[in-house]
Amino acid sequence: MRLSVFTALIAASLLGPNLAGVPATAQPTSGAVQPVVTFHVAKVRGLDIFYREAGPANAPTVLLLHGFPSSSHMFRDLIPRLAARYHVIAPDYPGFGNSSAPAPEAFAYNFANLATLMDEFVTTIGVDRYALYMQDYGGPIGIRLAIRHPERVRALVVQNAVANVEGWNPAIVKGFAPGWANRTTETEKAFRGAFTAEATKLQYIEGVSRTDRIDPDAWIVDQALLDRPGNDRIQVELLYQYQHNIALYPQWQAFLKSAKFPTLVVWGEKDPIFTTKGRDLYKTLVPDTEVRTYAAGHFALETHAPEIAGAILDFLDRLPPERK
Numbered sequence: 556m557r558l559s560v561f562t563a564l565i566a567a568s569l570l571g572p573n574l575a576g577v578p579a580t581a582q583p584t585s586g587a588v589q590p591v592v593t594f595h596v597a598k599v600r601g602l603d604i605f606y607r608e609a610g611p612a613n614a615p616t617v618l619l620l621h622g623f624p625s626s627s628h629m630f631r632d633l634i635p636r637l638a639a640r641y642h643v644i645a646p647d648y649p650g651f652g653n654s655s656a657p658a659p660e661a662f663a664y665n666f667a668n669l670a671t672l673m674d675e676f677v678t679t680i681g682v683d684r685y686a687l688y689m690q691d692y693g694g695p696i697g698i699r700l701a702i703r704h705p706e707r708v709r710a711l712v713v714q715n716a717v718a719n720v721e722g723w724n725p726a727i728v729k730g731f732a733p734g735w736a737n738r739t740t741e742t743e744k745a746f747r748g749a750f751t752a753e754a755t756k757l758q759y760i761e762g763v764s765r766t767d768r769i770d771p772d773a774w775i776v777d778q779a780l781l782d783r784p785g786n787d788r789i790q791v792e793l794l795y796q797y798q799h800n801i802a803l804y805p806q807w808q809a810f811l812k813s814a815k816f817p818t819l820v821v822w823g824e825k826d827p828i829f830t831t832k833g834r835d836l837y838k839t840l841v842p843d844t845e846v847r848t849y850a851a852g853h854f855a856l857e858t859h860a861p862e863i864a865g866a867i868l869d870f871l872d873r874l875p876p877e878r879k
Contacts (some may be wrong), residue, residue, distance in 0.1 A: 588804075590638035592631075597646075604676050605653035606646040607631075610638035615654055615709065615877050616682050617867075619645035620673070622691025622716070624750050624758070624777050624790070625854070626789065629690070636864035641871065644685075647675055648692070650789040652780065664789050665796040666692075669819075670699035671763025686710040686871060691828075691853070692793075695800040698807050701814065710817040710874055712867055715829050715853055718807045722833020729730040730806050735798040746794040750781050752822055762825020762852035811840045818844040821863045823851030845870060850856055 584599035592609040607627045619630045626630055627645035634643050647654040648669050649662055673696055677685070686709045694716025697877070701708045717723060734742035748754060756774045763769055781790065809819075818841050822834040832846075838844040847866045849859045856863060 566667070571762065574856070590635050591793030592634050592638070595680075597676055599672055599679055602649055602655040602672075604646055604655070604658065604672075604678075606644055606680070606868060607634060607801055608642075608644055608678055608736075610636050610640070610642040612642055613863045614640060614642040615871070615874075616685040617643060617712075617741050617871070618644045618682070618685040618697075619643065619649070619688045620653055620690065620697045621645070621647070622693055622854075623793070624651075624755055624781055625773075626654075626691075626777070626780065628652060628776055629773070629854060629856060632860035633867075635863055636860065637867060640868065641686075644677075644680070644682060646673065648673070648696070650786065650793075656786060656789060657785065659783060659788055659792050664792040665703070666695045666793075666800055667699060670696045674700055674703060683707055684709060684877065686712060686874075688712040688714065688867075689716045690714040691716055695758060695803075696795075701816070702810055705814055705816075708814075708816055709877070710819070710871065712870070713818065713822075713842070714863070715823055715826050715833070715857060717829045717832060717833035717836070718804050719813065719836045720804060720837060722829050724830060727828060731794065731797075734782075736849060738795055742793055743795075746791045747787065749794060750787070750790045751780050757827065758853045759857060760852070761827040762823065763858055764850035765858040773854070781839055808836070811837070815841050815843075817874060819867065820844060820846045821855065822846070822848050823853060823855035823859075824848050825851065826853045826855075828853055856867065 559718050590609045594605045594607055596605050607630065619627065621627055621629050625646045626865055630645045634645060637643050649672065650656045650664060687697045687701065689711065694713070698718065723758055730745040734745050757780045759774045762767055779788070818837055820837050822825055822831065832844065834848070838846055848863060849855050851858050
C-alpha cells in the first residue's frame with residue numbers, strides 16, 4: 556500500500572531523526588526552558604471556572620483579571636514571561652472563555668457577584684495573597700476584591716482599567732446612557748453594538764502602532780465565544796450593570812487613596828474606550844504609582860507584551876519579600 560506524502564512524513568518522524576532521513580546533527584537544539592502553562596477547571600458554586608496556571612507554586616502569586624470581550628486568552632503571551640519567577644493564575648469569568656455560561660436567570664451577571672465568585676475561586680484553589688493585574692472588566696472586579704480583602708493584595712498592576720468618569724471616551728458614555736436610564740429593546744441596541752464582530756476587532760486594532768504584531772486569532776476567538784447561543788443576553792446584562800461601577804467611583808478612589816497599594820500602571824495611550832485621564836488618576840491618588848505608557852490600544856499586551864512583562868517583573872521584584 557502506497558502512503559500519501561503527508562502520512563509518510565508523519566510515519567518517518569515517529570521513527571526518529573536518522574530513519575526519517577534527517578541527520579541527527581540537523582535537529583534543533585533546545586534553548587532556555589520556557590515555563591509550562593497548564594489548564595484547569597475549579598468547581599465554584601457548581602460552575603466550572605476555567606483557569607490558566609504557570610510558575611512555581613511556592614512563588615508569589617499574580618492574579619490576572621481579564622477584560623471585555625476577552626478571557627484569560629488575552630494573557631497567553633504574558634503568562635510565560637512572568638512565570639519564570641512568579642506563580643501566575645488567570646481565570647475566565649462565568650460567561651467568558653471556557654468557564655460555564657449559565658443563563659441570566661440562573662446566575663446574577665453583575666460585577667459585585669463576579670467579584671464574589673472570583674473571591675470564592677481563589678479560596679477554592681488555595682490562593683490567599685496576590686498581586687492583581689486588572690484590565691477593563693478586571694478593574695471593577697479587582698477593586699472589589701481589594702476592598703473585601705485588602706490584606707490579600709500585595710500590589711496592583713492596572714492596564715487600561717478606569718475608576719473615574721473622565722477616563723471614559725465621552726462618546727461611549729453618551730451612547731450607553733439611554734440604556735442605563737431606561738432599558739428597552741431600542742436602548743439596548745447600543746449595548747449589543749459593543750460586541751458585534753466589527754466592534755470586537757476594533758478594540759484590538761484601533762490605535763495600534765505595531766500592526767504587524769496583531770494576531771487576528773485574538774478577536775476571532777473572542778467573537779466565536781461571544782456568538783454562542785444565549786451569550787448575547789449575558790453581555791447585554793453586564794453592560795447594563797456597568798453603570799453601578801460608575802456610581803461607586805468616588806468610593807473606589809477614596810479606598811485606593813487610603814490603602815496606598817504599590818501600584819504600576821501600564822497603559823495603551825491610543826485606547827478608543829479609556830482615555831489617558833483614566834491612567835493619570837492613579838498617580839493622583841497614590842503619588843508613588845509608577846506609570847508606563849505605550850503606543851498601543853485597548854489590548855496593549857497584543858503588541859507590547861515583552862515591554863509590559865519587563866515592567867511588571869521589575870516592579871514586582873522590588874516589592875518587599877513575602878513572609879513565609
